[in-house]
Amino acid sequence: MAIKTNKAIKISQKHLLGIQDLSINDVNLILDEAKDYIKLNQSSNKRTDILKGKTQINLFFEPSTRTQSSFELAGKRLGADVMSMNISNSAIKKGETLIDTAMTLNAMHPDIIVIRHQDSGACNLLSQKVNCAVLNAGDGRREHPTQALLDALTIITRKKKIEGLRVAICGDIVHSRVARSNIYLLNMLGAEVNIIAPTNLMPKEIEKFGVNTFTDMKKGLKDCDIVMMLRLQNERMTSSYLASNREYYEYYGLTQDKLDHAKPDAIIMHPGPMNRGIEIDTVLADDINKSVIKEQVELGVAVRMACLKIFCK
């Protein structure tokens, strides 16, 4: 991760649809830009006018607290006009298709659209139909690029590097876009990735992504620098994946005895929202020496500001 790039390098993509599409230069460009905003966000006057006169539309088809507010705040701090569409009151409820919604919004000349959708590939479809840049805030199970970028920034802030670190991603991998984006990004930045999940929650042929897979959490956590826990996505579970939450916690919930297999200075991450007592022990989640969960949220705003600035032409 030590590769320091020239800031003059431009982003290679028009849209931010997924980590898969980014080059290492793109990633470094975004992370470097984000670092500048960390300090700004901690100061008393957080407002700039970098995106003054630009219009940002947030289109969230799925409920979201942190990502939506993070994007909204990021846009406002850059001085953009931010509009968040309330889907439950919109024409989509009346049967309008995604493409028609896109065309309608496009006619209002936004500079950037941030979209979250329950279907994988929805942002790709949108990007083909609008003139402005599209930022993916999570599509189905496919990608959640800004989450992976903020996770990377959090790791760099704590560990000063990513290359050579061993990262465990544990939990409901099959339903997780966060896992997929993180796998791509961590691989790109030179980390070793361990995936830990029961077979029912492990995506098919995930090992072809260049990761190690474990069904035994203790083995998977061995000597890890980073422990990334994922939320059990009960709302996406259509048939019996697990016997019970109780049993899941027993074998895959992060507890101190399991964490002891990781390195002593390992840090704990979670994209939120957390199911305390299911995937993570509540004491560990709140342990300020180990858990960086709040820091992830903080850096999330900085990363999204960087993305908005870079992709908003």
Place this chain on the structure above:
Amino acid sequence: MKRQYFINANIVDPHNSMNENGGLIIGEDGKIEAIGKKVNTNNLPTRERPIDLDGKYIFPGLVDMRVFVGEPGYEYKENFRTLSNAALAGGVTSVVTMPNTDPIIDNVSIVDFLKRRGRDKSKINIFPCASLTKGVEGQTMTEFGLLQEKGIIAFTDGIKTIQNSRLMSRIMNSAKDLGSLIMQHAEDYELAKNGMINSGIVATKLGLSGIPDIAERIIIERDLTLLEKTKCRYHISQLSSEKSISTIEYRKDKVQFTSGVSINNLSLNENDIGDFRTFLKLSPPLRKEEDRLALVKALKDGLIDVIVSDHKPEDEESKRLTFAQAATGASGIETLLSLSLELYHNGSLKLETIISALTNNPAKILKINKGNLSIGSDADFCIVDINKPWIVKKNKLISKSKNTSIEDKKLQGKVLNTFVKGKELFKL
């Protein structure tokens, strides 16, 4: 109708083991009067001016065993007239239509309507299927006997599968009693639940739920087990995976059954889905390249009997959606032959094997006198330039729906003329 003479054609008629340069005489009644190398300029009446085909190919009119027509209920996707025109442009002169219309073809009165519409609006031979169960709900079987008497050729739930083993067993018993042909779309619903594409790396990458190949195999295994007890006419609509083939290979000498494959699964694989191309959302799904190769080999080895277009017209609105929301299926009747010929041009299959899978094999399963060029049969045939290059453009398709799975594909081989009962109904 005047008598018609063609000479100097390459005639491929697998039913009569014919693959030779010769001529064709069509009688005034639209039936084949003479065919083969004996028909040449030396023995034609001198006053006649025969058409010299200059080495172009003559194939029997294709018999497509799996076609969806939008009539009744979805006329905006395809009606009998548009289907006929699309079929003729692809050299197809007989089709077996699926019962998944609105209403479902599941009772005697609707068959009357269907036959009438087919006769009035269609230029090709329509062989309608009725559903296996009322409303394709998989609960109560339909009246195979009465429906057959009205002209139903076979029974299938089309895009649906009989999940209930007891019901399937009873269906087979009835089919055996009545001599009915049963066609199963093999997919276990629970294993395939919410699935959109083949289960594996591509599904994982795209974040789509997968349909595992065992979902197909498990139904085939069950049905062939039931078939050992009740020997009825049973056909597996479409195979898609190597695993299914190993199952049928193992069972082939124990029970009698037949099987088909979609030209899509023979020509494409899951990687073609690329960036969420909804036109390639198919059932069964496109699988891995190894699966595709296994299907080609199975056809070569005679394990698979027929190639179908699985022609499923869908309008633009049903496809301009996210992958999860988009309708399943591709329009393919016009490109069936040309795309099949790709397997000949690239050395995968012999020409006779391909033509057989498109003509006499389906006819034999259906027990119809089609897909051959026997003397006295209806002169249903097509004239084909098997080398003519062309590019598939969806806007040039004749079908009412433009959802081709092979947009912009370069193909070699095109139908020049198509005849039904001796009448030229298509000319390029």
